Amino acid sequence: MKTSNGGNSFLDQVIKATPGGEKLVLCLQCGTCGGSCPSGPDMDYSPRMIFAMTSAGMKDQVLSSNTPWFCVSCYYCTVRCPQEIPITDIMYTLKQLAIQEGRYEQRKASDFSEHFIGYVENYGRSFELGLATRYFLFHNPLKLVNMGMGMGMSMILRGRMGFIPERIKNMDQLQNILDKAKQIAKEGAA
Amino acid sequence: MSTNSGHHYGYYPGCSITKNAAAYGVSTDAIARILGLHLHEISDWNCCGASEYFSINQLPAYALVARNLALAAGEGATEVVAPCSLCYVNLYKTDKNMRLHPDLKAKVNRALDAGNLHYEPDTLKVRHLLDIVVNDVGYDGVAAKVTKPLYNLRVAPYYGCLIVRPDTGFDNVEYPTTMDKLMETLGATVVDYPLKAECCGGHMTQISDTVALELIRRLLHNAAEYQADVIVTVCPMCQLNLDAYQADVNKRFGTNYHIPILYFTQVMGLAFGMTPKDVAIGKELVSADRALTKITAEPPEKPKTRKRDKKALPMPDMIE
Numbered sequence: 001m002k003t004s005n006g007g008n009s010f011l012d013q014v015i016k017a018t019p020g021g022e023k024l025v026l027c028l029q030c031g032t033c034g035g036s037c038p039s040g041p042d043m044d045y046s047p048r049m050i051f052a053m054t055s056a057g058m059k060d061q062v063l064s065s066n067t068p069w070f071c072v073s074c075y076y077c078t079v080r081c082p083q084e085i086p087i088t089d090i091m092y093t094l095k096q097l098a099i100q101e102g103r104y105e106q107r108k109a110s111d112f113s114e115h116f117i118g119y120v121e122n123y124g125r126s127f128e129l130g131l132a133t134r135y136f137l138f139h140n141p142l143k144l145v146n147m148g149m150g151m152g153m154s155m156i157l158r159g160r161m162g163f164i165p166e167r168i169k170n171m172d173q174l175q176n177i178l179d180k181a182k183q184i185a186k187e188g189a190a
Numbered sequence: 191m192s193t194n195s196g197h198h199y200g201y202y203p204g205c206s207i208t209k210n211a212a213a214y215g216v217s218t219d220a221i222a223r224i225l226g227l228h229l230h231e232i233s234d235w236n237c238c239g240a241s242e243y244f245s246i247n248q249l250p251a252y253a254l255v256a257r258n259l260a261l262a263a264g265e266g267a268t269e270v271v272a273p274c275s276l277c278y279v280n281l282y283k284t285d286k287n288m289r290l291h292p293d294l295k296a297k298v299n300r301a302l303d304a305g306n307l308h309y310e311p312d313t314l315k316v317r318h319l320l321d322i323v324v325n326d327v328g329y330d331g332v333a334a335k336v337t338k339p340l341y342n343l344r345v346a347p348y349y350g351c352l353i354v355r356p357d358t359g360f361d362n363v364e365y366p367t368t369m370d371k372l373m374e375t376l377g378a379t380v381v382d383y384p385l386k387a388e389c390c391g392g393h394m395t396q397i398s399d400t401v402a403l404e405l406i407r408r409l410l411h412n413a414a415e416y417q418a419d420v421i422v423t424v425c426p427m428c429q430l431n432l433d434a435y436q437a438d439v440n441k442r443f444g445t446n447y448h449i450p451i452l453y454f455t456q457v458m459g460l461a462f463g464m465t466p467k468d469v470a471i472g473k474e475l476v477s478a479d480r481a482l483t484k485i486t487a488e489p490p491e492k493p494k495t496r497k498r499d500k501k502a503l504p505m506p507d508m509i510e
Contacts, residue, residue: 017248019287019294038389039401070401073241074389075355079363088356095245109397116242120254124236126205151434151475155210158473162209169234173305174257180304181253184297188249 010059018086018093026083027051033077033087043067047077047087050094063101068094069109121178124168128161194228197326200267200314201229202258204277204426205237211274211426213470217455218273218319220469224335224462225327229271232262238280241393252294253301255284260307263314273319273455275352275425276392282316282358318353320424320454321360324368329375337463339377342486345457346381346418347373348409350428351389363387369454373422376461379490385412390431399442406431407439410447419481422454429453433475450478460485 015021027048034046044065045053053062071091078088099110119127155161168174207215222229235258243251259281262270272278288295289311299308323332347369354366361368366387370380385408394402409432413421423429433451440447451474459469460482471478498505 019291038391038405039394042398042401068245069397070394072351072389072392072394072401072405074351074392076351076389078356086356092244092248096248099246110245112393112396113242113245116240117246120237120239120243125208126237126240128210151437154475155434158475159212160210160473166205166208168236170305173307174236174254176304177253177257177301177307178250181250181298181301182247184300185247185249188297 008055008057010057010062011054013097014054014090014093017096018089020086021090021093023083023085024051024054024090027055027085028083030082032080032082036076036080037071038074038076039070039072043070047071047091051085051090060103062094063098063103066109067091068098119165121175122171123165124171124174125166127165194226196268198266198268199227199229199322200262200265200270201231202235202238202262202270202272202277202281203231204272204274206274206426206430210430211453213456213473214273214426214429214453217453217459217469220464221323221455221458221462224459225323225331227322227327230265230267232258232265232267232270235261238277240276240280244280249297249301252284252287252298255280256288256298256302256309257305257307259285259314259316260302260309263309264307267314269315269317271317271319271322273424274427275318275350276427278316278318279352279356279358283356285311285314285316318358318360318424320353320369320372323454323458324372329371332372332458333375336376336461338461338485339489340373340457340461340485341377341379341489343378343457343481343484344381344417344419345373345378346383346413346416346421347386347454348390348413348421348423348428348432348451349387350423350425351387351392353424354387369422369424372454373457376457377489378457378461381413381416381418383412383416383418385409390428392427392431395431395435399438402431403435403439403442406435407443407445410436410439410449411445413449414447418449419484420457420478421449421451422457423451424454429474436476448476448480450474450476450481452478 015024029048029052031048034040034048040046045067050062050067068091073088075088078086081087116126203215239251239254243254270281272281288298295311302308349366354361354363373380389405391402391405421432429451436447456469456471
């Protein structure tokens with residue numbers, strides 16, 4: 001497929017899926033992003049490297065890395081980038097592509113997101129206790145026990161965790177909107 | 191007198207406020223009453239998707255947020271007020287990106303149309319509660335209501351990320367000061383510490399203990415170094431991370447931090463003469479009781495300035 005960026009369809013894909021993403025081609029490789037990143041040292045590749053790899057079309061390595069999942073969404077990189085690249089938003093795009101393409105190896109992180117939105121899509125509200133139990137049941141049952149005994153119990157005793165999820169009234173309306181949005185997103189991706 | 195003149199605030203509480211951050215909701219209501227702020231809760235608002243939905247599928251994520259904007263605009267709001275920084279940035283980002291990217295705007299409105307809703311970007315101004323307090327009520331407006339100043343309480347204002355970044359224009363992105371001034375207005379001794387706008391880790395506690403606890407440790411360490419009695423936050427996520435994981439940090443790093451994390455609205459309520467119970471103090475896991483005993487009736491003594499020796503070398507004139 002012929003594309004605008006020297007045949008690099010992955011770069012095009014990332015740009016297309018991010019509002020303002022076209023600035024990615026302006027990356028100077030200065031490394032301000034990685035230097036500003038609170039979780040940078042724990043990432044497989046720094047944001048700067050991710051952009052170089054994206055430009056080089058290294059789709060597999062980029063999408064299977066932990067980098068986007070370790071982004072804490074603090075936006076320091078975004079405000080400091082001399083080229084005004086919306087870096088944090090690109091990290092969101094990479095997460096989305098990793099899930100869509102099934103190439104992610106960061107199951108723990110993506111599962112947390114998926115469990116979270118499961119409640120939102122069914123109730124219109126998030127549900128902390130349900131999320132915590134469901135998520136930890138899958139990934140860390142021992143932690144669930146610890147949480148239940150320790151911090152979780154303290155939260156419950158202080159009335160900071162509800163036992164029943166709240167549901168919005170007009171759930172049908174929200175579901176229709178979300179279904180339509182998913183359909184439009186699919187059209188766009190095709 | 192109403193502070194609302196010219197404003198119709200659509201209030202977006204966010205999911206956290208209904209449970210985990212109930213103390214924030216209670217204290218927000220309490221100070222709003224005193225300040226004459228009328229916050230109209232958007233009826234049937236839904237979750238903003240936090241930092242999760244944008245990771246999965248961006249268009250539904252935008253549509254999810256936009257439903258709230260459409261509802262608020264439909265109720266005649268001129269601005270939407272969010273006390274949670276994450277909700278705030280999602281609402282802000284959706285309005286902004288719909289405005290800047292016509293393609294996104296068209297797609298989001300096609301989705302909203304399935305629920306008979308529509309949102310025209312820029313109809314609403316999305317604002318954080320702190321912004322309303324310091325800019326609409328103003329420092330003078332706040333000062334006028336202070337009956338029990340927080341003298342000698344060393345308060346570390348913690349802004350975190352999303353109230354100032356990416357580009358909300360509300361305060362400086364690197365070195366915010368609005369909450370510092372607000373705390374000063376309440377009579378507190380403001381702790382000016384370097385990490386006040388660093389990240390609490392957000393949802394990292396669920397993904398990597400190693401990363402998350404280190405980020406929390408840094409913040410607690412820095413505030414402790416500057417002898418803060420209490421850290422004051424503007425976001426339920428920051429409060430949760432610093433408060434609920436403080437014991438885990440102490441366990442992992444062998445530290446002994448005991449710094450209560452309160453919402454800025456809670457300490458405002460105290461300065462307005464309310465009891466700790468009125469502003470839901472006691473919901474925090476790291477108790478604030480001990481810290482609050484530091485408050486004195488008398489203001490701290492001003493540090494003495496030494497008179498300059500007339501024979502000393504000349505100094506440049508200081509601009510006040």
